[in-house]
Amino acid sequence: MAFKVGLLGLGTVGTGTAEILANPAQRHPLLQELEIYRVGVRSLEKPRTVPLASNVLTTDLESIVTDPAVDIVVEVIGGLEPARSLILQAIAHGKHVVTANKAVIARYGDEIFTAATNAGVYVLIEAAVAGGIPVIEPLKQSLCANRLYTVTGIVNGTTNYILTRMQTEGSDFDTVLADAQRLGYAEADPTADVDGFDAADKIAILASLAFGGRIKLPEVHREGIRQITAADIAYADKLGFVIKLLATAQRNVEADETINQPDRLQVRVHPTLLPKTHPLASINGVYNAVLIEGDPIGQVMFFGPGAGSGPTASAVVSDILNIAAILKVERGAAVQPNGQPLLDPLLACSHQHYCTITPIDELVTRFYVRVLAQDSPGVIGKLGTCFGNHNVSLESIVQIGLRDNRAEIVVITHHVREGNFRQALEEISAFEGIATVSSVLRVL
Ligand SMILES: NC(=O)C1=CN([C@@H]2O[C@H](COP(=O)(O)OP(=O)(O)OC[C@H]3O[C@@H](n4cnc5c(N)ncnc54)[C@H](OP(=O)(O)O)[C@@H]3O)[C@@H](O)[C@H]2O)C=CC1
Ligand SMILES: N[C@@H](CC=O)C(=O)O
Numbered sequence: 001m002a003f004k005v006g007l008l009g010l011g012t013v014g015t016g017t018a019e020i021l022a023n024p025a026q027r028h029p030l031l032q033e034l035e036i037y038r039v040g041v042r043s044l045e046k047p048r049t050v051p052l053a054s055n056v057l058t059t060d061l062e063s064i065v066t067d068p069a070v071d072i073v074v075e076v077i078g079g080l081e082p083a084r085s086l087i088l089q090a091i092a093h094g095k096h097v098v099t100a101n102k103a104v105i106a107r108y109g110d111e112i113f114t115a116a117t118n119a120g121v122y123v124l125i126e127a128a129v130a131g132g133i134p135v136i137e138p139l140k141q142s143l144c145a146n147r148l149y150t151v152t153g154i155v156n157g158t159t160n161y162i163l164t165r166m167q168t169e170g171s172d173f174d175t176v177l178a179d180a181q182r183l184g185y186a187e188a189d190p191t192a193d194v195d196g197f198d199a200a201d202k203i204a205i206l207a208s209l210a211f212g213g214r215i216k217l218p219e220v221h222r223e224g225i226r227q228i229t230a231a232d233i234a235y236a237d238k239l240g241f242v243i244k245l246l247a248t249a250q251r252n253v254e255a256d257e258t259i260n261q262p263d264r265l266q267v268r269v270h271p272t273l274l275p276k277t278h279p280l281a282s283i284n285g286v287y288n289a290v291l292i293e294g295d296p297i298g299q300v301m302f303f304g305p306g307a308g309s310g311p312t313a314s315a316v317v318s319d320i321l322n323i324a325a326i327l328k329v330e331r332g333a334a335v336q337p338n339g340q341p342l343l344d345p346l347l348a349c350s351h352q353h354y355c356t357i358t359p360i361d362e363l364v365t366r367f368y369v370r371v372l373a374q375d376s377p378g379v380i381g382k383l384g385t386c387f388g389n390h391n392v393s394l395e396s397i398v399q400i401g402l403r404d405n406r407a408e409i410v411v412i413t414h415h416v417r418e419g420n421f422r423q424a425l426e427e428i429s430a431f432e433g434i435a436t437v438s439s440v441l442r443v444l
């Protein structure tokens, strides 16, 4: 039983998505039941890096969202229109939808989710916030037992890249922005990123999920990073802070005191001085992270790539699989061959085979070894030779001092096979001049 995917867009994210769908080996087995049925693009002439049958590509995107054969529509064309209309049309035709489009969801989420609820279809949006980092699903599922207080994120990679370079190089905003544009990290028109619009869209979506209500985007306070100078960053650094563009959604504390009152929230995006010890302070470059605080979980942080073809496609495809899993249960008349109910393949743990685990001897790693030896000429040479005989290459070998009248020697190996290392160590332990092998630790 194949589930037919209608992909709208074959750019950065669409191509990453098609690549995963076309290469299901060693991923979740349910992927083998997905078929790229149609792909909608603007130009049929553009060269494509994913091999697709000639009848799959079309410029008629409406024909995809209205095609009765399509089960799941994936919208990765971006922009507001025609993306919004195509999503609504897909819903009206009973399709489930996956989208990476935070701009559309932050502005038209109310209209889209109301239509989806009425039509009994899902609209999943994991890729729309923090790209490949799972944050939407944890908010909806894994953390749903918690009363959440705060969601704080570095959710825009472009501005984090610019601020990180300003911090490490002492350069000013304009210089780093121009360089980021030259390197392709920032768009030619950087407004959405540097003025905080993209982060505002994302925090509006996160706030809505964390606090269970819709958010009016114009009510999100928004400041960007254009006004940040090298001097601000240097002063902040001296005082023990880094400057980050933070997106924050916070439950108002007074409202918490009377738990039955409707929540009052603060939802805002602005540059913020963060103590260097704060968990978000070390998130640098294009990376994103989202810190969620709640009761009883305390703090939990999600970190990773917030954009890029593969990472964003990872989120898109996981949403597609979530929908396919539900469809599989529904369509399988909900019974297994043994007559028992068919379970959601992503929630159930139905593997039947045992995996082959390799013995620790086959591990390839670095080692740290500390030995106590007679302080006599040639000991270090003997150690080195023995390791060499077993194909254990050394990164360093030093005598660090004397302990109990013995020479204390520390060895760090290169990456070596554990079995070889252990054989060498066994021989070394038996050497006449070796008193003790005091410690052996693996080095990452
Ligand atoms: N890039 C990233 O890292 C991330 C992107 N996103 C979101 O994912 C979405 C897609 O982004 P991205 O892949 O970068 O965008 P791209 O510009 O790389 O790709 C857009 C694709 O959509 C097609 N397209 C655009 N407009 C139309 C139209 N009117 N009719 C038909 N086809 C159209 C283009 O066709 P053609 O190829 O013929 O030009 C292209 O294949 C956006 O909403 C973005 O915000 C989210 C997280 C990260
Ligand atoms: N422009 C965004 C990428 C997509 O969400 C960013 O810089 O983080």
Ligand code: NA
Pocket (backbone or CB within 6 Å): 126, 127, 128, 129, 130, 131, 132, 133, 134, 135, 136, 315
């Ligand atoms: Na995500």
